[in-house]
Amino acid sequence: MNTEQTEQAGRTERAAQTGRTGDAGQSGRKVAVVTGAGSGIGRAVALALASGGWSLALAGRRAEPLAETAAAAGDTEALCVTTDVTDADEVAALFTAVRDRFGRLDLLFNNAGTFGPGVPLEDLAVADWRAVVDVNLTGAFLCAQAAYRLMKEQDPQGGRIINNGSISAHAPRPHSVAYTATKHAITGLTKSLSLDGRPYRIACGQIDIGNAATEMTERMQTGILQANGELAVEPVMAAADVARTVLHMAELPLEANVQFATVMATNMPYVGRG
Numbered sequence: 007m008n009t010e011q012t013e014q015a016g017r018t019e020r021a022a023q024t025g026r027t028g029d030a031g032q033s034g035r036k037v038a039v040v041t042g043a044g045s046g047i048g049r050a051v052a053l054a055l056a057s058g059g060w061s062l063a064l065a066g067r068r069a070e071p072l073a074e075t076a077a078a079a080g081d082t083e084a085l086c087v088t089t090d091v092t093d094a095d096e097v098a099a100l101f102t103a104v105r106d107r108f109g110r111l112d113l114l115f116n117n118a119g120t121f122g123p124g125v126p127l128e129d130l131a132v133a134d135w136r137a138v139v140d141v142n143l144t145g146a147f148l149c150a151q152a153a154y155r156l157m158k159e160q161d162p163q164g165g166r167i168i169n170n171g172s173i174s175a176h177a178p179r180p181h182s183v184a185y186t187a188t189k190h191a192i193t194g195l196t197k198s199l200s201l202d203g204r205p206y207r208i209a210c211g212q213i214d215i216g217n218a219a220t221e222m223t224e225r226m227q228t229g230i231l232q233a234n235g236e237l238a239v240e241p242v243m244a245a246a247d248v249a250r251t252v253l254h255m256a257e258l259p260l261e262a263n264v265q266f267a268t269v270m271a272t273n274m275p276y277v278g279r280g
Contacts, residue, residue, distance in 0.1 A: 035083070037108040038256065039063040039100070041091055041149055042118035044071025046220035047170065047245055049078070051115050054249035056082035058257065063104045063111075065089040066118070091118045091145030101152040110160045113256050114153035116146045117170040119188075124181045124231075135184045142188035143195070150199055150210075157208050164207025164260050168252060169196050173216035173268070173276050180231045193266075200265065209263040211255055216270030217242045232275065243271040 038055050042048035043064035049071075052062055056079035063085045064072045076084035085107050089100045104111055122138040123130065150167055157165035171192045178186040192212065199210035217226055219242040229237040248269050255264045270276055 035059055035061045036112040037061045037063065037104065037110060038113035038115060039065060039104060039111060039149070039153065040115045040117060041065045041089070041145075043075050044068055047215065047218055047248055048115070048117045049075045050218075050245035050249040051117065051252045053079055054246070054253045055113075055115075055256065056080065056084075058253050060113070060256075061085075061108060063087065063100070063108070065091070065100050091149055092140040094148055097145075097148040097152050100149075101156055105156055110165075111153060111156045112165050114149060114165070114167045115170070115252060115256075116149050116167060118145055118149075119170060120185075121182070122184045126181055127183050130183060138184035139188055142185065143191050146192060146195060150195065154199065154203065154206075154208060157203075158206045162207075165209075166256060166258075166260065166263075167199055167203075167208065167210040168255055169199075169210070169212045171196070171212045171214040171266075173214055173270060173274075175212075175214050176268075177276065180233060180235075196266075200263070207260050209258075209260050211264045212266050213248070213252060213255065214266065214268045214270075215248050216268070216276055217274045218245045218248050218269075218271075219243065220245055238275070240275065241271040241273045243269075 038060045040048050040052045040062060043052050044066035052064060052075050056062060061083040062079060064075055065087050066072050067088065067090055069088050072086040076086055085103060087100045087103050089096045091097060118141060120138055120141045123134050146169060153167055169192050172189040174182060174186045175189040175193050196210055196212040203210055217240055226240040226242055229239050232238050251267055251269050
């Protein structure tokens with residue numbers, strides 16, 4: 007991070023302090039990193055983890071929403087770090103801050119993502135393709151790699167990574183080639199992390215989410231393009247319903263793992279899409 011970002015992160019961290027002292031190892035609280043924690047699914051999961059007694063490291067591009075999430079988490083110990091997950095140096099700084107503050111890491115919820123412009127494939131600019139790949143895939147890899155290194159080196163060894171996939175990891179929507187391709191790739195990342203993490207007690211699972219009510223899915227409630235070319239309003243579900251599932255996955259012992267979970271609005275057009 008540059009000097010301004012570092013100072014801003016420091017100010018946000020101090021604002022998020024809750025008066026707790028000592029690291030998570032001393033307090034007995036498990037420690038989670040949540041990316042994209044300033045809104046939507048990331049905020050909902052952060053609050054669910056807080057309710058479960060976890061200490062939090064909240065990562066996102068903007069300081070103010072992170073501080074709002076930390077405040078909503080009540081008396082939970084929360085470290086806020088402004089982070090662009092596409093920047094390897096900023097990701098490294100995030101996990102160094104986690105190690106220095108808490109002494110260990112028990113969970114990464116790899117959540118930061120972007121949909122990109124919903125345009126016909128032939129009109130998608132290469133720059134827009136790369137922007138989606140950088141956030142959804144490269145960003146997820148960089149965070150997973152940094153978490154993996156920390157979990158491998160810490161004592162006791164191990165931890166859990168949960169990747170935010172999507173219904174699009176199984177079936178595409180029209181005009182979503184970049185998003186869909188990256189979410190299919192997340193499945194490969196999840197499987198590779200699961201395999202490579204076995205010797206070090208690092209578990210990895212994936213949650214595939216369909217139509218959680220967030221800023222990203224507002225268009226579902228006004229009409230979204232379907233595979234047959236029609237526009238249709240789709241049902242949504244509360245983000246808190248997703249968060250409860252992530253909390254369940256997170257709190258399993260490392261000897262057990264939810265490899266893949268799908269949580270979706272019951273009546274959304276997924277089964278039978280196409």
